[in-house]
Amino acid sequence: xxxxxxxxxxxxxxxxxxxxxxxxxxxxxxxxxxxxxxxxxxxxxxxxxxxxxxxxxxxxxxxxxxxxxxxxxxxxxxxxxxxxxxxxxxxxxxxxxxxxxxxxxxxxxxxxxxxxxxxxxxxxxxxxxxxxxxxxxxxxxxxxxxxxxxxxxxxxxxxxxxxxxxxxxxxxxxxxxxxxxxxxxxxxxxxxxxxxxxxxxxxxxxxxxxxxxxxxxxxxxxxxxxxxxxxxxxxxxxxxxxxxxxxxxxxxxxxxxxxxxxxxxxxxxxxxxxxxxxxxxxxxxxxxxxxxxxxxxxxxxxxxxxxxxxxxxxxxxxxxxxxxxxxxxxxxxxxxxxxxxxxxxxxx
Amino acid sequence: xxxxxxxxxxxxxxxxxxxxxxxxxxxxxxxxxxxxxxxxxxxxxxxxxxxxxxxxxxxxxxxxxxxxxxxxxxxxxxxxxxxxxxxxxxxxxxxxxxxxxxxxxxxxxxxxxxxxxxxxxxxxxxxxxxxxxxxxxxxxxxxxxxxxxxxxxxxxxxxxxxxxxxxxxxxxxxxxxxxxxxxxxxxxxxxxxxxxxxxxxxxxxxxxxxxxxxxxxxxxxxxxxxxxxxxxxxxxxxxxxxxxxxxxxxxxxxxxxxxxxxxxxxxxxxxxxxxxxxxxxxxxxxxxxxxxxxxxxxxxxxxxxxxxxxxxxxxxxxxxxxxxxxxxxxxxxxxxxxxxxxxxxxxxxxxxxxxxxxxxxxxxxxxxxxxxxxxxxxxxxxxxxxxxxxxxxxxxxxxxxxxxxxxxxxxxxxxxxxxxxxxxxxxxxxxxxxxxxxxxxxxxxxxxxxxxxxxxxxxxxxxxxxxxxxxxxxxxxxxxxxxxxxxxxxxxxxxxxxxxxxxxxxxx
Numbered sequence: 001x002x003x004x005x006x007x008x009x010x011x012x013x014x015x016x017x018x019x020x021x022x023x024x025x026x027x028x029x030x031x032x033x034x035x036x037x038x039x040x041x042x043x044x045x046x047x048x049x050x051x052x053x054x055x056x057x058x059x060x061x062x063x064x065x066x067x068x069x070x071x072x073x074x075x076x077x078x079x080x081x082x083x084x085x086x087x088x089x090x091x092x093x094x095x096x097x098x099x100x101x102x103x104x105x106x107x108x109x110x111x112x113x114x115x116x117x118x119x120x121x122x123x124x125x126x127x128x129x130x131x132x133x134x135x136x137x138x139x140x141x142x143x144x145x146x147x148x149x150x151x152x153x154x155x156x157x158x159x160x161x162x163x164x165x166x167x168x169x170x171x172x173x174x175x176x177x178x179x180x181x182x183x184x185x186x187x188x189x190x191x192x193x194x195x196x197x198x199x200x201x202x203x204x205x206x207x208x209x210x211x212x213x214x215x216x217x218x219x220x221x222x223x224x225x226x227x228x229x230x231x232x233x234x235x236x237x238x239x240x241x242x243x244x245x246x247x248x249x250x251x252x253x254x255x256x257x258x259x260x261x262x263x264x265x266x267x268x269x270x271x272x273x274x275x276x277x278x279x280x281x282x283x284x285x286x287x288x289x290x291x292x293x294x295x296x297x298x299x300x301x302x303x304x305x306x307x308x309x310x311x312x313x314x315x316x317x318x319x320x321x322x323x324x325x326x327x328x329x330x331x332x333x334x335x336x337x338x339x340x341x342x343x344x345x346x347x348x
Numbered sequence: 349x350x351x352x353x354x355x356x357x358x359x360x361x362x363x364x365x366x367x368x369x370x371x372x373x374x375x376x377x378x379x380x381x382x383x384x385x386x387x388x389x390x391x392x393x394x395x396x397x398x399x400x401x402x403x404x405x406x407x408x409x410x411x412x413x414x415x416x417x418x419x420x421x422x423x424x425x426x427x428x429x430x431x432x433x434x435x436x437x438x439x440x441x442x443x444x445x446x447x448x449x450x451x452x453x454x455x456x457x458x459x460x461x462x463x464x465x466x467x468x469x470x471x472x473x474x475x476x477x478x479x480x481x482x483x484x485x486x487x488x489x490x491x492x493x494x495x496x497x498x499x500x501x502x503x504x505x506x507x508x509x510x511x512x513x514x515x516x517x518x519x520x521x522x523x524x525x526x527x528x529x530x531x532x533x534x535x536x537x538x539x540x541x542x543x544x545x546x547x548x549x550x551x552x553x554x555x556x557x558x559x560x561x562x563x564x565x566x567x568x569x570x571x572x573x574x575x576x577x578x579x580x581x582x583x584x585x586x587x588x589x590x591x592x593x594x595x596x597x598x599x600x601x602x603x604x605x606x607x608x609x610x611x612x613x614x615x616x617x618x619x620x621x622x623x624x625x626x627x628x629x630x631x632x633x634x635x636x637x638x639x640x641x642x643x644x645x646x647x648x649x650x651x652x653x654x655x656x657x658x659x660x661x662x663x664x665x666x667x668x669x670x671x672x673x674x675x676x677x678x679x680x681x682x683x684x685x686x687x688x689x690x691x692x693x694x695x696x697x698x699x700x701x702x703x704x705x706x707x708x709x710x711x712x713x714x715x716x717x718x719x720x721x722x723x724x725x726x727x728x729x730x731x732x733x734x735x736x737x738x739x740x741x742x743x744x745x746x747x748x749x750x751x752x753x754x755x756x757x758x759x760x761x762x763x764x765x766x767x768x769x770x771x772x773x774x775x776x777x778x779x780x781x782x783x784x785x786x787x788x789x790x791x792x793x794x795x796x797x798x799x800x801x802x803x804x805x806x807x808x809x810x811x812x813x814x815x816x817x818x819x820x821x822x823x824x825x826x827x828x829x830x831x832x833x834x835x836x837x838x839x840x841x842x843x844x845x846x847x848x849x850x851x852x853x854x855x856x
Contacts, residue, residue: 201712201720207701208709214695218657218687219763220678220713279700335405 015272015288018321022295030302043178046298054294055182056082056241056258059189060265061286063234065274066193070206070230071129072278073136074266078238080147081121082258085239086246087151089114090160099161107167115239121147122235123228130227144262151254160252171247182244189240190287193233197283206230210278264293271321292321352378353414354544355400355433355513360409362399364750367742369395370406373570375563377513377544379414382535384555384576385548387565388588388782390740390752393548396565397515401428401435414512434506435515442502444491449473451490452505480504480534496527500534507538514538515546518780520554524642524808532558550782552581564588585783611669612771612802615654618663623649626662627828629821631771631804636797638817639806640842646826647806648690651773655687656680681714686769688760690776690806692753696760699749703741704730706748707762714767733762738788754785761789771802778807790816810842822846 026033036045060078067075095104128139170181197203205226208216213223245257271292272285300313323329355377362370370392377383387393398404402422410419413431422428442451449470458468473486482500484493499519506514520528564571564587571587610633619626624646639647653660656674667683674680689695698706708726730744737758741751748756778786793803793816807813822830822845830845
């Protein structure tokens with residue numbers, strides 16, 4: 001009994017239950033859901049697809065978690081920043097052409113430039129939020145609306161195609177490796193972030209600033225700097241996600257890369273049991289949340305729900321999950337349990 | 349039920365995870381009486397109030413109100429209000445950005461054809477304010493009123509809602525003497541009108557000034573109910589603490605203090621526009637200095653300027669003889685300073701973090717992000733201060749917000765002691781804290797000074813400072829107006845200095 005209590009009271013318990021529930025539904029509706037086969041030397045199957053497609057979302061969710069924890073608000077510009085990064089990378093690779101079959105500049109150079117530009121976007125958001133004290137939603141709304149326009153400007157209104165196989169590796173497969181590359185990118189991002197949080201005091205600082213900025217300042221923390229930093233990190237990660245996304249379609253499609261992904265990222269953070277008002281956070285929770293959302297999307301596609309109707313079903317599931325995790329509901333359950341216990345105690 | 353009784357609580361029990369907050373507590377309130385609810389921190393006063401007002405649910409027992417045959421269960425403060433139970437908290441829970449009238453009538457605005465009838469509302473408000481002798485206008489913003497007035501307005505709101513039970517939870521903590529006096533007049537008036545008042549406070553003088561009856565709680569259990577005149581102060585304290593009265597006045601004896609005059613902090617014409625006028629101040633090693641003055645006189649602002657919490661815009665600060673530039677608190681910390689802020693909730697604790705994290709936070713910040721403390725280091729540090737300061741907590745991983753006020757304050761003190769400061773600033777460390785902990789903190793201050801630490805102590809209670817300080821700085825209206833040492837250090841001397849001589853301008 002004690003053990004069960006201990007498990008259920010863990011922060012990650014509900015997010016995991018939600019993920020398992022979604023996966024269970026999958027197994028029931030799509031019997032072959034967990035089947036993995038190898039076609040043409042690469043892994044193939046629904047579950048592989050979920051994990052692969054979730055990569056960008058996981059990367060974004062990591063950044064979003066940090067931003068949420070430190071500033072008590074969300075960065076809604078990440079989807080647009082992905083498009084900007086994609087545009088910068090493709091434009092450099094194409095050397096200004098609309099469509100090329102061979103890259104004009106080294107990939108590494110293009111990627112670094114793209115990620116730096118994304119980082120600058122993050123810094124811009126961070127400056128508005130941390131220094132000027134603008135509400136995160138409002139501050140990041142600027143790039144949310146302007147970002148795709150900037151991306152269009154960079155690509156001169158065209159969709160830049162890079163039909164060079166070397167560019168497709170990061171969004172596709174490394175030769176001889178059956179596992180899709182985006183999975184590795186997501187793992188690397190998560191591991192680096194976790195190492196940073198573990199090996200420095202950044203995690204504690206972020207939580208502290210997010211819970212009580214005034215008190216944090218008085219104990220010697222630079223609240224402004226810490227908030228700013230989380231936005232820069234979030235921007236950089238959006239850049240990485242943009243790189244993966246544009247490599248998948250070997251082009252810079254300013255209108256579609258990362259479209260509506262910011263909302264999924266915020267949702268992932270919420271599903272992970274994180275408080276959107278800032279403070280204590282769980283990176284693992286957000287990652288589980290990201291997989292839950294992607295599993296859900298893939299399920300619905302597998303059930304032949306059309307893309308237009310998808311949001312409706314998603315919304316229903318999300319409502320259920322969010323209610324399950326709400327403090328009011330938790331309190332309700334706790335009272336029910338206490339009453340039951342009291343009734344049993346009285347009976348003896 | 350006795351005809352005179354307005355409220356009875358019987359056999360109330362409430363548990364929080366790991367803590368029995370209330371165990372079989374009884375409480376009776378009669379019409380037209382002021383009833384003090386006393387106890388140390390963590391005794392269960394707040395919990396009892398919260399159970400009564402529906403903030404917390406209780407597990408056993410019943411609450412009865414006069415005129416209602418069935419036992420009532422309040423599910424929310426709103427419910428309680430409908431039963432005629434109103435609460436005024438230490439932190440006023442009104443809306444500062446609304447007008448006085450709006451605050452008085454929020455949620456029950458007089459209406460005309462569906463719209464708010466502003467004229468009637470303002471007129472009624474003015475009447476109510478006049479009637480209760482509250483010096484405020486209906487149309488001014490609440491935030492323009494002093495805290496004392498805000499509190500009275502909160503009471504006026506409760507009175508106007510025909511409350512039969514009025515709970516005042518530490519209403520006087522942030523008021524000065526004159527304001528307290530006004531509050532008492534108001535309380536006595538309500539009493540004569542038959543309202544039963546539950547008065548929660550830490551100030552013994554105030555209990556004996558207005559209360560008819562005292563109920564004492566200790567560790568969640570009822571100690572007893574007494575009439576005030578039958579319970580001498582010493583007895584009350586003994587009952588609250590559950591031990592014989594350790595004479596508070598005695599703690600200074602034996603502490604001679606180090607009096608080699610080595611200046612550690614020297615301020616020359618240091619000032620911050622709008623809060624504290626330029627001042628000179630020298631603080632020596634091993635010295636306990638008190639800052640005294642009325643609320644808003646610049647006590648906190650002076651130390652905040654030194655610590656860099658409000659960056660000074662004039663003057664020079666020297667630490668150990670060297671001129672320094674402090675841009676942010678972290679700079680001050682690196683120079684060996686530590687600052688326990690006045691507002692524990694807003695500026696002290698990081699509510700959701702654990703006791704351990706709260707204790708190590710300042711040291712971690714001082715070390716920098718890239719030198720994290722190891723798990724063991726953190727746990728040792730936390731355990732050391734939990735043990736040393738006798739912090740009552742279920743474990744070191746308990747969120748600090750679930751500790752009682754006094755224990756939270758001890759955590760914050762531990763946080764700063766861990767950084768091994770040379771100069772410790774304590775701004776109202778004993779506010780809202782029980783007598784036992786107060787004495788402990790005062791003793792601690794003297795011990796630290798004996799070990800060579802310089803301490804600046806700010807408190808609204810002059811006696812407390814007289815017991816601990818070797819020198820006192822007096823502030824008035826943002827000016828440093830005097831320093832008292834030796835024989836001048838007496839209740840009378842301090843009062844005189846605070847009140848000022850010829851240039852008394854008669855405002856508060």
